[in-house]
Amino acid sequence: MKAFKNNVTKCRREFDKSVLQIKSEKSLQELRNHYLSRKRGQLTLLFEDLMALKPEQRPIAGQMVNELKKDIQEKLQSLKKTFKTEEEVVERTDFTLPGKVRYWGAAHPVHLFQAEIENIFISMGYSIEEGPEIETDYYNFGALNFPPHHPARDDWDTLYLKDELLLRTHTSPVQIRVMEKQKPPIKIVIPGKVYRKETPDPTHLPMFYQLEGLVVDKGITFAHLKGTLEYFLKTLFSEKIKMRFRPGFFPFTEPSAEVDIGCTVCEGKDEECRVCGGSGWIEILGSGMVDPQVFKNVNIDPEEYTGFAFGLGIDRTAMFAYQISDMRFFYENDLRFIRQFLLK
Amino acid sequence: MKISLEWIKEYVGTRLSLSSLIDRLDMIGLVVDDWQEKDGDIILDIETHANRPDTLGHLGVARELAAGLGLPLKEKDWPLVELEQETSDFIDIQILDRDLCHRYSGIVVRDIQVKTSPEWLRKKIESMGLNPLNNVVDVTNYVLFSTAHPIHAFDLAKISGQKIIIRRAHKDEIFKTLEGETIGLSPEMLVIADAKKPVALAGVMGGSDTAVSETTRDVFIESAWFDPVSVRKTSKETGIQTDASYRFERGADLSMCPQAALMAASLLSQLGGKSTREVYDVFPKPPKNKTIILRHNRITELLGIEVDQEFVQDTLPKLGFQLEPRQEGSWQVTIPFFRVDIEREADLIEEIARFYGYDKIPSHFPPLCVPEPPRKEKREKINKIRQLLFHQSFDEVINFSFADPEKEAVFLKQRPEIAIKNPISQKASYLRTSLLGGLLENIAWNKNRGAEGLNIFEIGNIYFWDDSKAVEELFIGMATTGFIGQSYWEGKDEEAGYFCLKGTCESIMAHLRYEPFSFQEAKHDYFETGFSLALVYKGEKVGILGLLKSSLLDSFSLKDAVWAAELNLASLFSKQSKPFEYKPVIKFPSVSRDVSFLVKRNVSYQDIKEAVEKLSVAYLERFDLYDRYSGPTISGNKVSLSLRFIFRHPKKTLLAKEVDSLQQRIIKHLKSRFNIQLRKGGQIDKRVRKN
Numbered sequence A: 001m002k003a004f005k006n007n008v009t010k011c012r013r014e015f016d017k018s019v020l021q022i023k024s025e026k027s028l029q030e031l032r033n034h035y036l037s038r039k040r041g042q043l044t045l046l047f048e049d050l051m052a053l054k055p056e057q058r059p060i061a062g063q064m065v066n067e068l069k070k071d072i073q074e075k076l077q078s079l080k081k082t083f084k085t086e087e088e089v090v091e092r093t094d095f096t097l098p099g100k101v102r103y104w105g106a107a108h109p110v111h112l113f114q115a116e117i118e119n120i121f122i123s124m125g126y127s128i129e130e131g132p133e134i135e136t137d138y139y140n141f142g143a144l145n146f147p148p149h150h151p152a153r154d155d156w157d158t159l160y161l162k163d164e165l166l167l168r169t170h171t172s173p174v175q176i177r178v179m180e181k182q183k184p185p186i187k188i189v190i191p192g193k194v195y196r197k198e199t200p201d202p203t204h205l206p207m208f209y210q211l212e213g214l215v216v217d218k219g220i221t222f223a224h225l226k227g228t229l230e231y232f233l234k235t236l237f238s239e240k241i242k243m244r245f246r247p248g249f250f251p252f253t254e255p256s257a258e259v260d261i262g263c264t265v266c267e268g269k270d271e272e273c274r275v276c277g278g279s280g281w282i283e284i285l286g287s288g289m290v291d292p293q294v295f296k297n298v299n300i301d302p303e304e305y306t307g308f309a310f311g312l313g314i315d316r317t318a319m320f321a322y323q324i325s326d327m328r329f330f331y332e333n334d335l336r337f338i339r340q341f342l343l344k
Numbered sequence B: 001m002k003i004s005l006e007w008i009k010e011y012v013g014t015r016l017s018l019s020s021l022i023d024r025l026d027m028i029g030l031v032v033d034d035w036q037e038k039d040g041d042i043i044l045d046i047e048t049h050a051n052r053p054d055t056l057g058h059l060g061v062a063r064e065l066a067a068g069l070g071l072p073l074k075e076k077d078w079p080l081v082e083l084e085q086e087t088s089d090f091i092d093i094q095i096l097d098r099d100l101c102h103r104y105s106g107i108v109v110r111d112i113q114v115k116t117s118p119e120w121l122r123k124k125i126e127s128m129g130l131n132p133l134n135n136v137v138d139v140t141n142y143v144l145f146s147t148a149h150p151i152h153a154f155d156l157a158k159i160s161g162q163k164i165i166i167r168r169a170h171k172d173e174i175f176k177t178l179e180g181e182t183i184g185l186s187p188e189m190l191v192i193a194d195a196k197k198p199v200a201l202a203g204v205m206g207g208s209d210t211a212v213s214e215t216t217r218d219v220f221i222e223s224a225w226f227d228p229v230s231v232r233k234t235s236k237e238t239g240i241q242t243d244a245s246y247r248f249e250r251g252a253d254l255s256m257c258p259q260a261a262l263m264a265a266s267l268l269s270q271l272g273g274k275s276t277r278e279v280y281d282v283f284p285k286p287p288k289n290k291t292i293i294l295r296h297n298r299i300t301e302l303l304g305i306e307v308d309q310e311f312v313q314d315t316l317p318k319l320g321f322q323l324e325p326r327q328e329g330s331w332q333v334t335i336p337f338f339r340v341d342i343e344r345e346a347d348l349i350e351e352i353a354r355f356y357g358y359d360k361i362p363s364h365f366p367p368l369c370v371p372e373p374p375r376k377e378k379r380e381k382i383n384k385i386r387q388l389l390f391h392q393s394f395d396e397v398i399n400f401s402f403a404d405p406e407k408e409a410v411f412l413k414q415r416p417e418i419a420i421k422n423p424i425s426q427k428a429s430y431l432r433t434s435l436l437g438g439l440l441e442n443i444a445w446n447k448n449r450g451a452e453g454l455n456i457f458e459i460g461n462i463y464f465w466d467d468s469k470a471v472e473e474l475f476i477g478m479a480t481t482g483f484i485g486q487s488y489w490e491g492k493d494e495e496a497g498y499f500c501l502k503g504t505c506e507s508i509m510a511h512l513r514y515e516p517f518s519f520q521e522a523k524h525d526y527f528e529t530g531f532s533l534a535l536v537y538k539g540e541k542v543g544i545l546g547l548l549k550s551s552l553l554d555s556f557s558l559k560d561a562v563w564a565a566e567l568n569l570a571s572l573f574s575k576q577s578k579p580f581e582y583k584p585v586i587k588f589p590s591v592s593r594d595v596s597f598l599v600k601r602n603v604s605y606q607d608i609k610e611a612v613e614k615l616s617v618a619y620l621e622r623f624d625l626y627d628r629y630s631g632p633t634i635s636g637n638k639v640s641l642s643l644r645f646i647f648r649h650p651k652k653t654l655l656a657k658e659v660d661s662l663q664q665r666i667i668k669h670l671k672s673r674f675n676i677q678l679r680k681g682g683q684i685d686k687r688v689r690k691n
C-alpha cells in the first residue's frame, strides 16, 4: 500500500513538472496520451497496480487515483484553452510583464547605523539608556569636571537657551544621570542627538548623533577599555582593521585616550587622501577611565570602583563606513539618498 | 600650535626622521594635525589640549619629546649686559589686587635702538606665522613662543610717575589698546596702570600710549602671573583675544615670571641694550608646590598592567616632577608650577601611561557582569511603529530640531516656543514645536528634485516652555502627498491621501493596543476648515490629522495637497494599553450577514460604529464597512452603507435563526438611533450597486 501511494505521488509530481514545459498544442496532446491513453497511459497502469492490492485497501487507493485523474484532466483542459491551434493564438497574458513590487519604506541611515552599533553592545550585555536633550550647565559641564570659565568649554561650542539651560553638547550628561540613581555595576550605552554651535559644512553640523558608553565596577582597568573597544571596532568594521590608542584630553576621563582606525581607503599611502588627510589614521572614538572627580560628584567612591567611558559620532562613523563625502546629506532627507540604504 | 622643528632641536638633539618624530609626538598625545616646509624648516601644527598651557611653547613641547625619546633637555643660559642700577631705581611696582595677580616681575633695558631684528630672530618670528615688527616686539614674541610665558614691553619714558600699579579698573575708566581702539573698562577687569591711567589690560593687551615705537630708548619688561578666570572674562567681555590671553586663561607658569623677563633682557642685551642688575620680583605670597601621593599598586589597578617602579622613577623626573620614596611602593610627588593640569593621583598615572605607551597596555575583555537590563518599553514601541510605517510605504526622515520663525510661524504659535540665545542663524533660531515643518521642507526638497509623491514620517522630540520648565516631548509626524511608489502598468496608481493616513493612525493605535480610540472633528490651525480630525484615546486628544492649510503650503512653496498627522507619543506611551492576550482559534464556523441601508449623510460612520459596539451583541466577532455609495440612484441627502457582520459562537455552530435574531437586534437599534432604511433584501452587490 505504501509503495502504491508513493507511485501515485511520483506520478503527480512528474505530471506537474511536465506541464510547465508545455509550449504547444502538439506537446499537450503528447502529454495527454502519456497519462490518459487507455492502453498504456500512466493512470491506466496505476489502475492495474490497484487491482493487485488487498480488497480492503482498494477503496482508498481507488480514491487516490481518481483524484489524480480528475486533477490531470482539469489541468489539461485549462491548458487547452490557452493553446488553440497556432493560427488562432488568441490574446493571452504576457508573463514577462513586470511583477508588482510593493513600495517598502526605508529607515533613515543614521537610525540603521545606530541600531548596528547598539546591537554589538547589547550582545556584550550592555543596556541602553537615554536622557534629555535640553540640559543644565551642571549636567553638561559641571558634573563632568569642566571648571566654570575654563577654556576646555570652548572645545564644545554650545547653544544656550535661557539661564542655566542649554542643548547638550554630548551624551555624557546621561552618564551622570544614570550614576546618580544606579549603583555599580553599570554597563550602558547612551545614543542620542547632540548639538553644537557649528555652521553646517561637509564635516560639521549643528546637530548630530552620538553614542556614549559607560562601564563601572570593581577592578575595571584601562586594559578592559582597550579590549572592549578593539572588539567593538573589529565587529563594526572588520577583523583586519588597524587601530591605535593615543593620549587625549577630556575633563571627565583620566587617563584619556583617543582611538584612531587605519584609513581603509588609502591605507596610509595617499598623501592627498580625502578621507584621512594623508595621515593614514581616522579619529573615531574618544575614551578614558572615569575621572575620580566625576565619581565623587555622583557619590561613588573612586577607591572602590573604577570605570571607563567612550563616545563616538554615529553619523561621522557612518560617513567613514560608507564613504559618504558630506555629513549634510544625512539631514537633507533626499529620498534618493535614504532609500539606497534599504539594500543594507 | 605651530612648532618649528629647528627651534625644537635647540632643546632636544634628535636625528629622528620626520615621520617617526610625528608618530612619537602622536603617541604621547601631541597630535600633529599637519606640517609644512618653510625656509628649510619644518613647521608642525600640533593639536594642544586646553589643560596643557605648558605645551603652548617650544620648551614645553621639547620637554615632552625629550622624555618620550629618552634624551636630555638642553636649556640655555641667558647672560646680561648690566647697568649699575637696580630695576627699582627706574620703576616702582605695587600689586593692589593680589587675588588676581600673584606675581609681577620686571626688568629695565636701556639704550636700545628700536630697529629691524637680526635675520635669525626674524626667521623665528616668521616661522610662527607672524610678521616681524621690530627688535623689541620680536623679542617679546620670541620669549612667548619659547617658554609659553607671555611678556610685555612698555616704553619706560611713557610710564608716568615711574609707577606700575596692578589693580582693578575704576568705574568708567577707559583704555586705548595697542591697535588704537578705545574701550570702556569695568571694575571686574584687572589693569596695569601707571600713576595716571591704565597702560595695559592685564594678560590681554598693552596700550597704545606706552607702546614701543621707533623713538623708544628704554623699555620696561613685564612678566607676570594673572588669574586665568579674570583674564578669560576680560578677554570675552572686550572681545580681544591674543596669544597672551590664550595662554593666561589656561594658566601661566608661576615660576617662570623672573626667568622670562631675564630671557628678554638678555636677548635685548645681545642687540645692544643694557639691562638693570636684576629682575624686580614682587611675589607677595609664594605658594608651596602641590604634592601628590602616588601608589604603585594603584597604577596597576587603573591601567591593568604592572609598570616597573624604575620606569616611574625614571620618567616622572624627566617631565619636571620630583619623586620622594615613602614607604614601600609609594612616592610623594612634587608638581612643578607649569603643570596646572596635575591635581590627583590619576593625573600622574596618565603621565606614566602616556610615556609607557598606550600600545603596550594589553587588551582584555572586562569580567563578565551583566546587570539586569531594564525593559525599554518606549524603544520597543517606537520600533514597532517604525516597522509598521515601513510596511505602509512610509520613508523615515530625521530633521534638525531647529525651527525657522518665519516659515514655521503657524507651528511656533501653538506652544510657548523656546528661543536659542546664540543660534547659528536666524533660520534656526528656535526649537521646533512641531515635526510638520521639517516634513514640509523635505517634501519641497524632494519635489524640486523630481519626486512625484512622498509618504514620510519622523519620530522625534518637540520642545516648548511649560511655565519656566523646558519640556521635550516625543512626537511622530507623518505627511503624504501625490502618488506612492512607481506607476504600475496594471490598474490605477496608488494615491496617497487622507484615508491612507487615517488607516496608518488606526493601525498604530491597534497594533500598540491603544483601544478603543476614536476620531472627532476638530478645528486646528494647521488644517483647512472641515478637513481635520482629532484622535482621542481615554478621553484625551493624542493626535491630529487633516489637510494642511494652503497658506502653510505656500510658505514652503508647495502646490499640491499635503495630508499630515501628528501624534503625541509621549502622552500615548504614558497611558495604559490593553494587555495582550492569546485567544484560542475557534473551530466552529462563522456566519456572515451583509446589511445595506440608507442613512442621512450627517450621521457619521463613527456614530454608527460606536452605537453597534455599545450594543455588545453576543457572538458578534467583528463588523466592517465594505461598501459606501452615494450616486444618482440614491435619493435625497442620504448615503448607502453596507456592513458585513461576522458572528461566531465559541462552542457550537450558530443556527440561522439564532443569527437572525442577533441581526434584528442590531438593525432595530440602528433604526431607532439613526432612522436607517434597509435596502431591499438587505444586501447589495458591490459591482452593480444594486440589490
Ligand SMILES: [Zn+2]
Binding pocket: A263, A264, A265, A266, A267, A268, A269, A270, A273, A274, A275, A276, A277, A278, A279, A280, A281
Ligand atoms: Zn587615507
